[in-house]
Amino acid sequence: xxxxxxxxxxxxxxxxxxxxxxxxxxxxxxxxxxxxxxxxxxxxxxxxxxxxxxxxxxxxxxxxxxxxxxxxxxxxxxxxxxxxxxxxxxxxxxxxxxxxxxxxxxxxxxxxxxxxxxxxxxxxxxxxxxxxxxxxxxxxxxxxxxxxxxxxxxxxxxxxxxxxxxxxxxxxxxxxxxxxxxxxxxxxxxxxxxxxxxxxxxxxxxxxxxxxxxxxxxxxxxxxxxxxxxxxxxxxxxxxxxxxxxxxxxxxxxxxxxxxxxxxxxxxxxxxxxxxxxxxxxxxxxxxxxxxxxxxxxxxxxxxxxxxxxxxxxxxxxxxxxxxxxxxxxxxxxxxxxxxxxxxxxxxxxxxxxxxxxxxxxxxxxxxxxxxxxxxxxxxxxxxxxxxxxxxxxxxxxxxxxxxxxxxxxxxxxxxxxxxxxxxxxxxxxxxxxxxxxxxxxxxxxxxxxxxxxxxxxxxxxxxxxxxxxxxxxxxxxxxxxxxxxxxxxxxxxxxxxxxxxxxxxxxxxxxxxxxxxxxxxxxxxxxxxx
Amino acid sequence: xxxxxxxxxxxxxxxxxxxxxxxxxxxxxxxxxxxxxxxxxxxxxxxxxxxxxxxxxxxxxxxxxxxxxxxxxxxxxxxxxxxxxxxxxxxxxxxxxxxxxxxxxxxxxxxxxxxxxxxxxxxxxxxxxxxxxxxxxxxxxxxxxxxxxxxxxxxxxxxxxxxxxxxxxxxxxxxxxxxxxxxxxxxxxxxxxxxxxxxxxxxxxxxxxxxxxxxxxxxxxxxxxxxxxxxxxxxxxxxxxxxxx
Numbered sequence: 001x002x003x004x005x006x007x008x009x010x011x012x013x014x015x016x017x018x019x020x021x022x023x024x025x026x027x028x029x030x031x032x033x034x035x036x037x038x039x040x041x042x043x044x045x046x047x048x049x050x051x052x053x054x055x056x057x058x059x060x061x062x063x064x065x066x067x068x069x070x071x072x073x074x075x076x077x078x079x080x081x082x083x084x085x086x087x088x089x090x091x092x093x094x095x096x097x098x099x100x101x102x103x104x105x106x107x108x109x110x111x112x113x114x115x116x117x118x119x120x121x122x123x124x125x126x127x128x129x130x131x132x133x134x135x136x137x138x139x140x141x142x143x144x145x146x147x148x149x150x151x152x153x154x155x156x157x158x159x160x161x162x163x164x165x166x167x168x169x170x171x172x173x174x175x176x177x178x179x180x181x182x183x184x185x186x187x188x189x190x191x192x193x194x195x196x197x198x199x200x201x202x203x204x205x206x207x208x209x210x211x212x213x214x215x216x217x218x219x220x221x222x223x224x225x226x227x228x229x230x231x232x233x234x235x236x237x238x239x240x241x242x243x244x245x246x247x248x249x250x251x252x253x254x255x256x257x258x259x260x261x262x263x264x265x266x267x268x269x270x271x272x273x274x275x276x277x278x279x280x281x282x283x284x285x286x287x288x289x290x291x292x293x294x295x296x297x298x299x300x301x302x303x304x305x306x307x308x309x310x311x312x313x314x315x316x317x318x319x320x321x322x323x324x325x326x327x328x329x330x331x332x333x334x335x336x337x338x339x340x341x342x343x344x345x346x347x348x349x350x351x352x353x354x355x356x357x358x359x360x361x362x363x364x365x366x367x368x369x370x371x372x373x374x375x376x377x378x379x380x381x382x383x384x385x386x387x388x389x390x391x392x393x394x395x396x397x398x399x400x401x402x403x404x405x406x407x408x409x410x411x412x413x414x415x416x417x418x419x420x421x422x423x424x425x426x427x428x429x430x431x432x433x434x435x436x437x438x439x440x441x442x443x444x445x446x447x448x449x450x451x452x453x454x455x456x457x458x459x460x461x462x463x464x465x466x467x468x469x470x471x472x473x474x475x476x477x478x479x480x481x482x483x484x485x486x487x488x489x490x491x492x493x494x495x496x497x498x499x500x501x502x503x504x505x506x507x508x509x510x511x512x513x514x515x516x517x518x519x520x521x522x523x524x525x526x527x528x529x530x531x
Numbered sequence: 532x533x534x535x536x537x538x539x540x541x542x543x544x545x546x547x548x549x550x551x552x553x554x555x556x557x558x559x560x561x562x563x564x565x566x567x568x569x570x571x572x573x574x575x576x577x578x579x580x581x582x583x584x585x586x587x588x589x590x591x592x593x594x595x596x597x598x599x600x601x602x603x604x605x606x607x608x609x610x611x612x613x614x615x616x617x618x619x620x621x622x623x624x625x626x627x628x629x630x631x632x633x634x635x636x637x638x639x640x641x642x643x644x645x646x647x648x649x650x651x652x653x654x655x656x657x658x659x660x661x662x663x664x665x666x667x668x669x670x671x672x673x674x675x676x677x678x679x680x681x682x683x684x685x686x687x688x689x690x691x692x693x694x695x696x697x698x699x700x701x702x703x704x705x706x707x708x709x710x711x712x713x714x715x716x717x718x719x720x721x722x723x724x725x726x727x728x729x730x731x732x733x734x735x736x737x738x739x740x741x742x743x744x745x746x747x748x749x750x751x752x753x754x755x756x757x758x759x760x761x762x763x764x765x766x767x768x769x770x771x772x773x774x775x776x
Contacts, residue, residue, distance in 0.1 A: 016608060430622035436609040437582055437616045438687065439639030448635060452626045 015441035022442060026351035029344070030366060033410040034373035037384030041252070044245055044387055057246035063229075067250055070226040073144055073218075074211035080152030081207045084300065085159025086200060090188065091297055093164035095284045098294040106301040108157040110308070112467040112514050114488040115154045116216030117507045120495065121307020122150060123220075124314045124504065147223050151211055153304055158210070159203040165422070166199030167192055172282065184284055198265075205262055209375040212254065216473050216492055226251065230379035231478060248380040255376040259368060262375075308511055311504045319505030326502050327509065329483065330490035335513070337401050337476075337486060338469035341408035345465040346458060348409070349416020353461075354450065356417060357424035358432070367417055374414035381411055382478030390479075401484050404476050408469045415465050423457030424450075455528040463521035467514055487513070533596025534559050535691045535723040536581060536614075541590035543576055543747075550576050551747040553590070558691060558723050563714070563739030566727045569766055572744040574727040575619075578693050581725070582616060583609040595690055610639065615684035617697040621676055623668040629655070629679050630664040636687045654686045657716060674705045678712070685716060691723035698733060710736040731755060731770045743767060 045054065057063065091097050092104045110118050124130050126137040140146060170192060178187040193200070218225035226247070233244040286293055352370070355363035373381060385407050389398040397403055431453065435445040451458065473488040480489055491506045536558040543551040551573040558564050568574045579585045580592060583605050592600040594614070599607040615636070623632055630651055637647040655661050658678040668676055677697065684692045694713075698706045714737060717724045728734050734741045735755045743751040743766065750764040760771040 012611060015610065428618075428620055428622065430618040430620055431624060433582070433584055433609070434616060434618060434622040434624070435635065436584075437612075437614060438636030438683070439610045440635065441610065441639070444639060448627075449624055453624060455626075 019442035023351055023355070026348045027366060029348055029409070030352065030370060030413055033406050034413055035369050037381060037388045037410060038252075038373070038376065040388045041245075041248065041380070041384035045249060053242045054246040054249060057243045058249065063226075063247065066224055066229060067226045069144075069224065070212060071254070073147060073223075073225065074208050076144075076148045077151040077155060077211040078204050078208045080148060081156040081159045082200070082204055084152065084156035085203065086163050086193070088156070088297065088300065089160040089163025089200075090167065090193070091293060092160065093167050094192075095286050095293075096290060097286070097297050098290070099298070103297050103301050104160070107160060107297075107304050109515070109518075110154045110304050111157040112471055112518065113154075113308075113511060114216055114471045114473045114491070115151055115214060116220050116473065116492060116495070117311070117488075117510060118154050118307045119146075119150045119217045119220050120503065120507055121310045122146070124310040124500075125307060130310075142221050142223075144223050146221050147217055150217055150221070151214060155207045155210055158206050159200065162199045162203035162206075163196055166196030169199070170195050188284075201265060202262065205258055205375070209255075209258060209377075212251070213378040213474050215379065215477070216488075220495060227377050227379045227474070230377075230383065231474075244379075244383055248377075248383050251377045251380045255372060255380065258375045259372045262371060263368060308508075311507045311511065315501055315505035315508045317501045319499075319501030319503075320508075322499070322502050323505045323509060326490075326494070326498070327487075327506060328485075328490065330485050330487045331509065331513070333401065333404075333484055334470055334487040337404045337408065337484075338466050341405045341412070341469045342462055342466035344405065344409050345412055345416035345469075346420075346462040347416075348413055349418075349420040349461055349465075350446075350450075350458065353417045353420025353422075354424045354432075356421040358429055367414075367421070370414040370417045373410050374412065378411060378472075378474035379478065382407070382475055385410065386479050398479070399481050401481065403479055403481060404484060404486065407475045407479060408472060411472065411475045412465055412468050415468055416461055419461035419464055420454075420457065423454050423461065426457075427453065456525055459521065459524050459528060463517070466517060466521075470510075470514060470517065534593070535562070535595065536725065537591075537593040537596070538577075538581070539591040539593070541577075541580060541587045541592060543573070543580060543585065544588045549747055551580075551587075554744075554747070554749055555590075556742060556749070556752075558725055560690070560723055561721050563717055563724045563737060564726070565734035565737055565739065565741045566725065566744060567729070567731060567734045567741050567770070568744035569729060571746075572766075573747040574729075574744055575695055577744075578616075578695050578725070578727055581693060582614060583607060583612055613687075613690045615687050615689040615692050617680045617684050617692065617694045619696045619699060621668075621680040621697070623676055623679055623683070625668055628665050628667055629660070629671075629682075632668070632679060633683050633686050636683070640687065650686050650688075654682045657685075657719070658682045658712065673701060674709065677701065677705075677709055681713060681716065685720050685722065688720070689722065691725060692717070694724065694726040696727055696729065698728075699730075706733070707736070714738055731773050735774065743770070 088107065092100045092107070097103065122141055126133045126141050128135060128138040174195065175187060175191060178191045182190070213227055215225065215228045215231050219228050230244050230247045230251070233247065352363060352366050356367050385403070389403055389406065391398070397406060431449060432445065435449040440448065471488065472486075473492055476486055477489050477492065480486065485493070487506065487510050491503060491510065494503050494506065534557045538554055538556045541551060541554045542549065554577065556564070566574045566577065576585065580587050580600065583600060586600050586603050586605045589602050591598055594607060594612045597607065599605075599612055624635070627635065633651045633654070634647055637650065642650070651664070652661070655663065658681060660675060660678050660682065663671065663675070663679075668679065671679065680697065698709055701709065710733065713724075716722075724739075726734070726737055740753060741751075741755050742749055745764055745766045751758065751762065751767050755770070755774060758767060758771050758774075760768060760775070762768055762771070
């Protein structure tokens with residue numbers, strides 16, 4: 001009897017510890033990978049020598065002009081992405097556009113690729129020697145306009161997707177109330193889009209953050225950018241780590257400003273559902289406008305994949321046969337690192353995202369931390385990670401593929417947290433509460449209720465994290481260890497002076513890998529659908 | 532014998548707003564209590580405090596005589612209180628069958644499989660759902676889902692069942708049937724029941740004591756038939772008029 005009581009007491013005690021222990025592990029992981037580098041970086045910037053360096057580096061007007069140009073470029077990319085993404089989100093999400101599901105997949109696909117691969121495709125279409133190219137097209141491509149169009153097209157699916165999410169979260173009764181007194185177009189402009197605006201604004205912020213971090217496209221198209229200037233001081237011809245430290249300061253300020261904007265104007269509203277009937281939305285019939293609008297959507301989708309077709313055509317001229325010799329270990333590195341990082345991001349995302357969705361204490365702070373790490377330009381995060389982990393005691397991390405995992409988790413943890421928060425917020429808290437009342441400890445509740453109930457959302461979060469890890473160049477290019485280069489890094493390194501056909505073949509390999517991952521994910525999602 | 536649930540001078544504040552102020556009540560084993568009040572009177576908040584999802588700002592919550600929560604602190608987590616809940620949206624886990632929904636709590640409490648199967652079969656028969664073990668909630672009608680929810684609560688043989696406006700989404704005929712079923716089940720299972728509702732008729736049909744809340748205060752306790760039509764509280768007067776029709 002005494003033994004049984006003691007066992008029961010121990011079990012109860014362990015159950016009470018389950019949740020704090022698991023949460024502490026997730027928070028610890030997030031702090032170590034995302035916050036620590038920024039703290040170390042800030043401390044370094046405040047050090048005596050660094051202050052002098054900041055004075056000399058940032059005292060030059062040229063750097064401020066470059067920063068202004070880069071911000072202008074990122075703002076223009078954001079504007080273009082909004083111009084493309086908001087109408088597309090509305091058309092693909094709510095109307096009867098012909099083949100809208102396929103159109104969405106085609107339109108969104110380039111987002112899951114490193115943007116410089118798309119730029120490479122455009123080069124094989126509009127470069128001076130390309131089939132559709134001339135001196136004029138080449139000049140336009142290798143200009144800020146080329147960067148804006150390339151990145152605008154690549155990043156617009158972020159806006160499309162989040163516009164769709166925002167529209168999907170609106171209770172149909174809010175729309176029906178408007179339809180009783182106004183035409184669909186007015187209801188769309190005055191009710192639907194304003195209600196979806198937190199999600200659209202969040203999308204704009206993401207596009208801006210991705211654009212300002214981007215180094216691959218500006219470097220390939222020979223357009224000067226501030227982030228590229230930081231990168232070249234760490235791994236390029238202008239090697240000067242001291243200057244790099246100084247240069248990250250304005251970028252850090254921009255990241256903090258973005259976080260402030262997000263906290264002030266969006267916060268939880270960017271993933272919250274407005275009501276419980278969002279699965280009963282009706283499709284808006286376009287009637288006579290259906291044909292011309294469908295054509296316009298498909299032309300835009302065609303533009304999204306035209307560069308990828310150009311890559312395939314180029315690679316067919318002998319590139320594929322030489323692939324084996326050039327790919328090295330980069331493919332395996334990419335897959336392994338992305339798998340581990342995406343899984344970690346998902347686990348952290350589940351634990352923190354669930355707390356965020358339920359409004360638990362401290363969760364908004366953790367979300368803000370993950371978001372800051374995502375919005376911080378990759379070059380800044382990279383410098384912070386180098387400074388944090390490049391020490392004798394941590395070489396087992398810094399000199400191995402582990403640093404890539406750390407970097408990717410730091411940069412993309414926000415994707416896991418936000419996606420899981422969105423997933424969890426779509427179901428009532430009473431499901432979790434019922435499980436708690438009916439005696440389930442934290443791990444049992446997660447294993448038997450939360451995970452199976454949200455299996456689809458969790459797989460989607462994992463897939464999203466996986467493709468973002470696979471496509472990453474700007475974070476890992478700063479600190480990849482010897483022999484640890486990923487596929488995008490390999491392609492980027494060869495882009496300048498490797499054989500064009502081989503570089504195209506490597507790019508097509510990346511495209512194929514991404515397509516395979518997404519197709520596998522699609523199958524997995526279909527299999528996990530419950531009645 | 533200690534009361535199933537005791538609240539001693541419980542106050543709950545959300546920011547600067549006081550939702551519940553100085554509320555005390557005692558539910559003895561086998562009692563059926565209705566918490567009746569208008570929207571925003573703090574009824575659901577009170578249930579969440581009793582369940583252990585919220586800590587009172589002041590006062591003490593006791594379950595079986597033990598301190599479960601006290602000012603700002605949840606001492607006994609929800610899973611250790613041996614309470615069961617029927618939520619307003621029922622919260623039947625959609626990925627589990629009826630049997631899976633009922634077995635979840637039994638497995639958490641390590642009830643042996645044979646005993647669990649026996650209890651599930653018995654309670655499903657009691658609520659009139661024998662033979663639905665393998666159905667998913669989505670395959671059942673609204674009334675059947677309601678029965679599963681009460682079965683899920685009773686199968687655990689809890690010290691008290693808490694009901695958070697469980698019938699608010701049903702038509703009048705179904706509500707009447709289910710109210711009679713609930714009353715019968717509470718008697719048969721000798722369970723303490725605490726039902727939150729904003730409907731005086733529902734509170735009267737359920738029987739037992741009615742505690743009326745308004746703006747976080749208890750404004751009346753006892754039988755609805757003994758209410759004073761000239762009571763100083765406007766909600767109590769409204770209830771009297773409603774019942775007199």
